[in-house]
Amino acid sequence: MITLLEVSGVSKRFGGLHAVSDVSFILGEREIMGLIGPNGAGKTTLFNVVNGVYKPDKGTIKFAGEDITNRPPHQVVHLGLARTHQIVKPLQDMTVLENVTVGACFGREYQPLQPARKVALEVLERVGLAERAQMSARSLTIAGKKRLEVARALAARPKLLLLDEVLAGLNPTEIAHMIGIVRGIRDSGISVFMIEHVMQAIMSLSDRIVVLSFGQKLAEGRPEDVARDPQVIEAYLGDPDIAEKLKEKIDGRGTTG
Amino acid sequence: MDAVLQVEKLESGYGEVQVLWGITLQVQAGKLTTVIGANGAGKTTTLRTIMGSVPSWSGCVLMNGEDVTGLSTHAKANRGLVLVPEGRQLFPDMSVEENLEMGAYSHRARKRQKDNLERVYETFPRLKERRKQRSCTLSGGEQQMLAMGRGLMQEPAVLMIDELSLGLAPVLAQQLFLTLKSLRKQGLTIVLVEQNVHLALALSDHTYVLAEGRVEIEGDSREVANMGEVRRAYLGL
Numbered sequence: 001m002i003t004l005l006e007v008s009g010v011s012k013r014f015g016g017l018h019a020v021s022d023v024s025f026i027l028g029e030r031e032i033m034g035l036i037g038p039n040g041a042g043k044t045t046l047f048n049v050v051n052g053v054y055k056p057d058k059g060t061i062k063f064a065g066e067d068i069t070n071r072p073p074h075q076v077v078h079l080g081l082a083r084t085h086q087i088v089k090p091l092q093d094m095t096v097l098e099n100v101t102v103g104a105c106f107g108r109e110y111q112p113l114q115p116a117r118k119v120a121l122e123v124l125e126r127v128g129l130a131e132r133a134q135m136s137a138r139s140l141t142i143a144g145k146k147r148l149e150v151a152r153a154l155a156a157r158p159k160l161l162l163l164d165e166v167l168a169g170l171n172p173t174e175i176a177h178m179i180g181i182v183r184g185i186r187d188s189g190i191s192v193f194m195i196e197h198v199m200q201a202i203m204s205l206s207d208r209i210v211v212l213s214f215g216q217k218l219a220e221g222r223p224e225d226v227a228r229d230p231q232v233i234e235a236y237l238g239d240p241d242i243a244e245k246l247k248e249k250i251d252g253r254g255t256t257g
Numbered sequence: 258m259d260a261v262l263q264v265e266k267l268e269s270g271y272g273e274v275q276v277l278w279g280i281t282l283q284v285q286a287g288k289l290t291t292v293i294g295a296n297g298a299g300k301t302t303t304l305r306t307i308m309g310s311v312p313s314w315s316g317c318v319l320m321n322g323e324d325v326t327g328l329s330t331h332a333k334a335n336r337g338l339v340l341v342p343e344g345r346q347l348f349p350d351m352s353v354e355e356n357l358e359m360g361a362y363s364h365r366a367r368k369r370q371k372d373n374l375e376r377v378y379e380t381f382p383r384l385k386e387r388r389k390q391r392s393c394t395l396s397g398g399e400q401q402m403l404a405m406g407r408g409l410m411q412e413p414a415v416l417m418i419d420e421l422s423l424g425l426a427p428v429l430a431q432q433l434f435l436t437l438k439s440l441r442k443q444g445l446t447i448v449l450v451e452q453n454v455h456l457a458l459a460l461s462d463h464t465y466v467l468a469e470g471r472v473e474i475e476g477d478s479r480e481v482a483n484m485g486e487v488r489r490a491y492l493g494l
Binding site for chain 2 (some may be wrong): 039227243
């Protein structure tokens with residue numbers, strides 16, 4: 001595996017809250033890595049640290065051999081690291097094509113409008129929005145807006161794409177479509193790092209999974225191993241001890257049934 | 258068996274985003290029914306849609322066989338459908354007792370307010386000790402007691418509780434669960450959304466496991482606890 005992204009000992013605090021604590025992992029070229037964890041685990045914060053929205057308090061981030069730890073997002077994207085956001089915010093009054101063209105203009109390299117538009121059209125084809133290129137972004141359904149969000153990031157011609165909950169709010173047909181899009185992105189040689197709550201999808205898509213809980217890395221590995229990790233199961237299902245103690249108390253009082 | 262509350266093929270969401278994709282539940286009289294499931298599975302949305310604070314897109318809610326889907330939230334409350342909301346939603350500057358009185362505001366419960374207040378104070382002696390105190394000065398556990406007490410003031414036919422143990426120390430959570438167990442023994446019908454799966458299964462009669470806005474598993478809590486399928490509903494594998 002050729003390393004593309006190397007996150008080493010990264011921590012990010014907000015006041016007294018340790019949103020991300022000492023997280024390290026490596027993501028390889030052409031790899032799909034899933035990032036999961038209960039609400040408030042620090043997943044989006046980790047994304048924000050990786051693409052430079054936040055500076056980490058500790059640790060380093062290397063991307064394609066370069067130290068990008070303190071670089072802002074608009075510089076990181078020039079190196080080939082693009083992302084989507086959980087809450088999609090297209091430029092509502094512009095067309096679908098114009099939205100994606102903006103992504104292409106300010107991506108890996110600055111591009112003038114003509115070649116940017118060409119890139120945008122190719123990308124729209126890949127995400128299945130080509131027929132809606134001239135519609136206003138506002139008129140898209142939520143599934144369409146999610147695909148537009150992916151297209152905008154893809155138009156930056158990244159080596160690594162961060163996807164923040166692109167499946168949320170989609171119906172099963174739309175989820176299956178988006179899974180196909182993500183697989184296609186990887187097959188074209190782009191690595192994917194994705195946050196997702198739709199578990200069946202993330203488990204089947206990912207080569208490897210990182211699990212965060214309370215800001216710490218709880219586990220990392222193949223989906224089938226991660227799903228059987230006792231610590232991961234406890235993070236999702238809760239502490240079994242509390243229930244055991246409660247049962248003892250109830251039995252002790254003779255109030256069962 | 259008597260279903261006090263029936264939910265059939267309920268769908269709803271926020272804005273364009275659909276969260277519930279056809280939830281069907283049966284809540285039996287005098288039983289404790291839990292609804293569990295991972296983040297974003299639609300637990301809170303299910304309770305809100307039953308209550309009507311989130312409008313349903315399709316499907317229906319029946320109370321004692323009668324369709325109440327279209328009724329306003331306060332009309333449902335007046336029929337004894339009561340929600341103890343996530344995050345408690347107390348009136349912070351009101352005293353403990355004033356918060357409880359607010360629970361008895363509905364026509365249904367106003368007449369017997371005094372008796373019910375006594376009963377709530379018996380159930381939660383701590384609230385009686387603090388009756389004059391502003392609710393924002395209470396500890397987390399006491400606030401949860403107050404939220405439950407306010408719900409009880411409404412004489413619930415069905416008491417729905419969203420996240421009883423969230424953010425509470427284990428000892429306090431245990432105490433509240435024991436109270437819940439004794440309320441259930443007194444015949445109260447309870448629907449509980451709970452994040453600790455083990456607690457939910459240990460305590461309840463019937464369990465629904467939601468995943469991605471659908472009922473993934475349903476059954477007698479003891480059977481569900483032994484199925485080993487719960488993990489899969491949460492983790493997808």
